[in-house]
Amino acid sequence: MKTQGILLMLSLAGAAAFQPGARVGSMPRALKPLNMAAQEKSMNKDGLIYDPRTGRFYEKSIEEVCRDEFCTIDETTGEQVVLSVKEKERIFLDSLQAYYYDGSKVLNDDDFDQLKADLVWEGSPLATLNREETLFLNAMGAYMKGKPIISDAEFDALKAKLKEEGSMIAVATEPKCYVDTGVCKVTFVKDEARMATLYAPAFLIATFLWIGTAFEVFSFFRDINPIITLLAGSPLIYAGTKVGKEAPAQRPPPPRRFTKFNGRGAVCLRS
Structure with missing residues (x-):
């Protein structure tokens, strides 16, 4: 009888939890799964927070990360952005x-020092400028002030050297526009991959012509390694590739037109 009474009390208590009039305080665990689901969107099993914008994992919140790193503020939401x-x-x-x-000054001194420290810590080569890059920036600033420190020929040679070295100071891969002058400029860098595709058809034709000629005209090439045959004809293949690439060239294209924007509209400038 005691066992039946205990079972009856447990069943009544369990049924009361599902009654419409039951108090929220009697079910303190009802909201826990919702909180856990919200946390799982930004935190994994190891307690790391994932930022989908940068693709990085953090051991602390974004607010705590921005205390140690240089961050910006989103103008729309007002939140800090890593x-x-x-x-x-x-x-x-x-x-x-x-x-x-x-x-x-785009940044104040404290933000600039923090930004430079972040780049040094992350191993960015831009944080440490060499002598040529420093001279280039100083020459550009002195020229804009009307007091050049080097000649135009020396400046052009310095910029060409930095471009060959792939320096980010002298090479601007994205267009930059100046509000005061309305001029947009960008540094064009030769794409080696596309240049190789232009030479590929002429290279294949020259290679097959050399192989066919070597095996048909020069009989002794039939008894040696084909790799040696290709090495022996590499100068001819190179010359044929260069001629085949440059021979079909049509007349030179017309001069490029650059666009200058002013307050009244767009003006085309011929290069």
Whole structure:
């Protein structure tokens, strides 16, 4: 009888939990699965927080990360945004060029020092400038002030050297527009992959012509390794590839037109 009474009391208590009039305080565990589901969107099993914008994992919240790193604020939401290495390099480069260009400061000293420290910690080569890059920035700033420190020929040679070395100071892969002059400029870099595809058809034709000629005309090439045959004809293949690439060239294209925007509209400038 005691056992039946205990079972009856347990069944009544369980049924009361599902009654419409039951109090929320009698079910303290009802909201826990919802909180856990919300946390699983930003935190994995190891307690790491994933930022989908940068693709990085953090051991602490975004607010705590921005206390130690340089971050920006979203103008729409007002929330702090963690930047990637490329974005930090772009801001650092814009700050340097703005300071040497007209003496203006994009960032204050504390933010600039923090940004540079982040780039040094993350191993960015842009944070440490060599002598040529420093001279280039100083020459650009002095020229804009009307007091050039090097001649135009020396400046062009210095910029060409930095472009060959792939320096981010002298090479601007994205267009930049100046509000005061309305001029947009960008540095064009030769695409080696596309250049190779242009030479590929002529290279294949020259290679097959050499192989056919070597095996049909020169009989002794039939008894040696084909690799040696290709090496022996490499000068002819190179010459044939170059001639085959440059021979079908048509007349030179017309001069490029660059667009300059002013307050009244767009003006085309011929290069």
